[in-house]
Amino acid sequence: MMPNAAALTQPKFAVAGVVAGWLALLVLWLPFKLLSMVVTEIGVYALVVGGGYKLGRSLVRLIAFPGSTHRVYGEIEAEFARYSVRMLDASCSNVIEAAEAAIYLGDEDTGDESSQRPVRNAGMFRMGMGDLGPLWRRAGSYRDRVLGMYSDVMSNLVEASEGRPPADDLGAGSGGLNKYGNNPLKGDVGDLSTVTPQSREDAKALSELLHRALVNMDQAERAMGPVLNDKSGGTSRSSTPPEAVAKCRALLRTAMELKEFLPSLRPPSQNDTSNGGGGNSSGGNGDEGNERNGLQSPNQSADDAMANTAGDPSGPSGAVDAVRSGAASVLTVVDPPPHPSPFGLDVLRGCMLSRYKGARQLWVRRPGTKFSGGGGGRVDVIHIPAEGGAATASRGSIPRAVLYCNPNAGLSEVATGMSLIGGNVTPESAQPKGSSGSASFADENCWTDFYLRTGYDVFLFNYAGFGRSHGGRARTKSYKSGCVPRVGRMAKGALWDFAPSAQTLKTDAHAVARHLVTELGVERLVVHGESIGGMAAAGAARRLGEKGAVDMSLNRRASHPALLLCDRSFSNLEGVAQRLVGSWTGDAIRALTPLWNTDVASDFLSASCPKAVASDASDAIIADASSLKSGLALSLELRGGKTKGAGRMVSPPLEYRMSDWEGTGAGRSKFAPGKVVQVPTWPNDRRITENEAFHFAACARRIGKAASSARRRTGYNAYTPATGPSEEEDEGIEITELELTEEDGNINDTGVGGKGGNGGSLPPNPEALLVDAWRSLACTDGLCGLPLGAAIKDGHDAVVSWLCCAVIFGGQVVVSAAQKRALGPGGGGARGTEQTTILPEDFDFRPGGYELTEEDGTGVHPVPLPEVVALLRRALDAASGGGVLSDLAPELRYCAGMLDYVVTRISSAGVVRDSTRALRLKPPLSDGGGGRLGCGSSGSPGRFMDLRCGHNNQYSGEEKEMLRGVLRLVDDDGGNNVV
Structure with missing residues (x-):
């Protein structure tokens, strides 16, 4: 009654409300009316329905494959840019400290006015010549692991962007590494085509500064050789030769110039403060750094300026700003802008290749037709050989290799993490597990390190639509700003651009697996798929094991992978969505993606190779009832091996729902009485029925x-x-929480x-x-x-x-x-x-x-x-x-x-026999002599691995040892486990 009374007592507000409502209706209706004059009213309905259907498919694809979106790889690039600036800044600080110490301990009167600059570290007044060695060794470590690595990567990318072949300016070192102990870059690392023009100029300037710093530091180190190698521990300031002092001053100037240049390389962020984002100790208060972190520059696009203005709390506020901010967020999704920092995926890829001995990049062609998820294009693959594997690969064969299929938000560039500390180029990190070094399970922070130390070559790849991998033609490398080019890119992306799907993931994994077996000569291939990667891995293993899939004359084991490992995967995508979002999502996904086949259980059972399924019953993402483990069990026990719909939410029969609602005994409802169900007995009942x-x-x-x-x-x-009892009771049922152990x-x-x-x-x-x-x-x-x-x-x-x-x-x-x-x-x-x-x-x-x-x-x-x-x-x-x-x-x-x-x-004896064979990666016997499955190798549920690590965490030490035991079985049988 109060709103009506207010409208009667305030006629002006009532009239304003009516006018506003009519105007809103007119704004919504007028575009459709004008459009109906062109395409008729039926055409408008068709466009609305088609647009809604297209939007729904885009949302499903966005949720299922977030790694293909700008939101995910944009965040990765921004975080890597901040990390790179921090590491380079720390390197400059250590080089500056070492150079200042050498200058302080050198000749006092050199005729150079720079010698009068104040010493920032008061502790240098108590420093002797014995302290120079540790300072220069620490600075040398930063030079090798950071400055040398970024210099090699940046020069490679800059030369590729200019169309010039990369030159090895760093020189060769020992053990196949370059002068600074990093792996030489091999393959197509990148060309900085995904960053802004200004970022490419910054990359060129950074490459020149890094090159100068390395040259100056090498010259200073050679000049100080007698001092650094002196074991007398002298403390005289005049112990540093004048020539070395001059070289150290040149190094100091270059390092200071590099340090002052770094703040300008941070990507723009709404959370950046005046002293620079990402925790950089350099300050970053210069005009250029401020310009990059919010102020509009001549090279900044209008869209970036709009986004920065909308996100500035000190700017104009109101509905217009909210609309502009929302529009900018949507535009970055449908039309991703170039990365505003030189530290993009290309640099991240180059740094990863630099950290592993013999690592290289290669391209694998996708099928040339759209049948079975093809459509042409190329898959970006990274090969990291095990210790000594590069020499074996050069002879045309690889004894053991693992093909790792990423989860849905994974990229091969971050499969080993962003840290520059990992890898195996340093002597201490290259030692295998069990050697007399510091290497241990705790050091294996990624699957790459785990498999390398187990003696397997590792192949990482991006699905088409992720990173640089693409279907059809590659995306154009030029990015033109403006309204018309943007509309053109959005229309092309919505109508013709390649988009990943369930079938394309399987096709990509199979294309890479086939290439490894037929072209690279992999003799024993393990296909490891994590999360949604389990779907790609199972599909690849199934197709690779089909008769005639691979020329047997090339490799006698090529028709069967040595092992298929589906790691914390699901039975089908609909079941995961139902238990994660709501039961309605199952029908929605099937309606929006009718041609998608996400039945992982079917591919897993059909794969005629040794296989294992790893699952965590407490997985917070994939519920236990929708996991691949449950889908396999339901299919084999209740459905005779039929996997369609296994793992989806299923309502109980009516009699049990009614008896539960009435509070009566199970199946004893007054309104929907059920049949009498007898308990099964062994061995009379070989299977449990659904009832x-x-x-x-x-x-x-x-x-x-x-x-x-x-x-x-x-x-x-x-x-x-x-x-x-649990605080979250389900209709009166109280559940005791358990302490689950890994013993x-x-x-x-x-x-x-x-x-x-x-x-x-x-x-x-x-x-x-x-x-x-x-x-x-x-x-x-x-x-x-x-x-x-x-x-x-x-x-x-x-x-x-x-x-x-x-x-x-x-x-x-x-x-x-x-x-x-x-x-x-x-x-x-x-x-x-x-x-x-x-x-x-x-x-x-x-x-x-x-x-x-x-x-x-x-x-x-x-x-x-x-x-x-x-x-x-x-x-x-x-x-x-x-x-x-x-x-x-x-x-x-x-x-x-x-x-x-x-x-x-x-x-029972039959189940014990089949369980023992499953533990040894053998299929159950199909003689019907009491076994629980009674099927051949293609229907085997595989070996079960019970995990306690969650969905996204690494395996614990015990779980890694369990997987090592499975790999030892593969090695012992030589990849011929199928009988």
């Missing part, structure tokens, strides 16, 4: 809700004080009926017994990293995935524990035997002394399956006395029977 799996999920959920209600009524708390194979000797899960002493009443039974059921160890309670909280379909993973991959975990037990003190077994005997203790992965942590409330551990079965049956025995346990007797009986089925099936 049986959903009935188990409904029974477990029913027990959880009843136990939570009983706990609230009685106040009995089986939860430890430290963890307690694989640390077997506890208590076995079934131990103190864990309160199996040794029963609570005093049925409701307390129910709470305890639920506590153990929720903490049930599924053998694949996820407790049952966490799956119950995620829904019925997550429980179904949990159950399928337990029967498909759980056997490998248990068999591995049994083999470790057999190899322990007094064990007579042998690793790898297919006659391993499974004991109840092999299901127990709790660390030694876990009882103490549970008693004092500092941790809760997953409870082994046999122990949970025993406790559920004791609760079932107590149900005969009536009460709440009597009402839950069917659910308790079914859950106990299903978990007992899992234990019995995993412990």
Whole structure:
């Protein structure tokens, strides 16, 4: 009533509101009206629908492949530019300090007025000749690792931009390195075509300054040779020869000039302060630095000036500024501007090539037709050989190599990080793991270092649409400013430019893999795909293993990669989006991208090569139920190997939804009664049916809700004080948080009926017994990293995935524990035997002394399956006395029977045999003699690797050692694991 009353009492505001509404409607309607006069009303509708469809596809592609967007690689370039300026500034500071010390300790009267400049470091008055050596060694380290590297990269890029062949101005060193101990640049490093014209001029000026600084420092070092090599430790200031003092003054002037030039190279940033962004110690208060960091210069485009003005808090404010800022942000996405600093991806690529011995760049052609994601173009590839691998490659063969497929936001330029410290050009970093050096697992901060130290050549590449890789024709190198050129670029990009898709990623990976095998002679190829790279890796392995895919006369192993590793990947893209955003996204993605095939599980199962799947059940990006591990398990257990839709969100049958809503027993709804479901038995039931799996999920959920209600009524708390019930309850179900450990194979000797899960002493009443039974059921160890309670909280379909993973991959975990037990003190077994005997203790992965942590409330551990079965049956025995346990007797009986089925099936001889073969990268036997799969090598689920590192983190030391063990199996069998 108040707005209406205000409108009646204030007619002017009412009229203004009506006029504003009509004007807004006119502004929105008029363009469509004018357009309908040209293309008719039906044409306008078609344009609106088509534009919306195109926008939707662009959004899906933006989310699925962020690495192809300016937002990602622009941020990488900006961060690398700030890092480069900091490193160069630190190098200048160290060179200046060394030169000033030499000048201070030299002749006092040289006739040069520069000798009267004040000494900035008061400590130099106490400096002796013995201090010069450490100062110059530190300055020499910065010269080799920073100044020399950037000089080589910049001169190479500047000469390429001017159309001149690169010249080796640094000279040759030892071991195939240049004069400063860096790898000589080989291949097409770049030509600075993605930076502004002013940045190219800055790169040329920087290259000249770096060259002068290196020449001056070399001359000064030679002149000071007698002083630096003097072991007498003299302290006289006149010990520095006059010639050396003059060379040091020339070096000092050049270093100071370089240091003053560096602030102008920082990219413009809204967060830059007057003393320079990125933490540069040089200050950067010059006019040129301020001009680059916000003030408009003659070389600055109008769009950049608009963006800087809109982002300036001291400038005009209001709706116009907000619109201008938003428009500038959108324009940078649809029409990326050149990078405003010379330190772009070209320099980053050159620095990476400089840090690794024998590293080189090469181009691989994509298929020339649009069939199967082709369309021509080239893929940008970087080859980093293992120690001694360059010489082997020059002879036409590479014994072992890994092809690494990036995640969706990854670029090959940052696959080894931005730091200049990494690489293997320095003696201490080149030592393999296990040698008498400082190299260790902690030093392996990227997959490149890991595989190099394992003895594998590494091939990194960018998918088409990422970095310099492209489909069709390469993008034009000239960037013209102005409205008309911008509109032309936007129209061309929207209608004709190449855009990455699921199929192009697979095509690129296969093209590179085929090139490595047929052209470079790789004998043993490992294809490693991380996250969405698992989709590319599985697709490449599948196509490479097809009959006739590679000429067998070229390489007898070419038809099968030595190993396919899908690392923290998904089953299909729709399932990931559904659990990450919402269930509606699955239908939206299928409608907007009907031709995309993101079925990773299908390609993985169809690949006829040794394979492994690595998964973290606690992955924050890819939910466990949508992971590749779950997709494989669901397909093999419930669908007979059919993978379509595996991993997507699935609603439970109507009878379970209704019974859950009514609060009745599982499948006992009054409005939608279900059929009686019997628990499976082994060996009569070789597989679990979908109805049986959903009935188990409904029974477990029913027990959880009843136990939570009983706990609230009685106040009995089986939860430890430290963890307690979860604060985020799902319809009355309370889940205990678990302390998951990485101590694989640390077997506890208590076995079934131990103190864990309160199996040794029963609570005093049925409701307390129910709470305890639920506590153990929720903490049930599924053998694949996820407790049952966490799956119950995620829904019925997550429980179904949990159950399928337990029967498909759980056997490998248990068999591995049994083999470790057999190899322990007094064990007579042998690793790898297919006659391993499974004991109840092999299901127990709790660390030694876990009882103490549970008693004092500092941790809760997953409870082994046999122990949970025993406790559920004791609760079932107590149900005969009536009460709440009597009402839950069917659910308790079914859950106990299903978990007992899992234990019995995993412990059977056929499953033990197939699990042992999977651990050895062998496919299951297809003789139907009790095995769990009954399929050939192309249907093998592969070896399972349980991770605890999250989605984007590096493997822990134990996980890296586990992967090394898998690679040793590949080496031992020579890449011929398929039987």
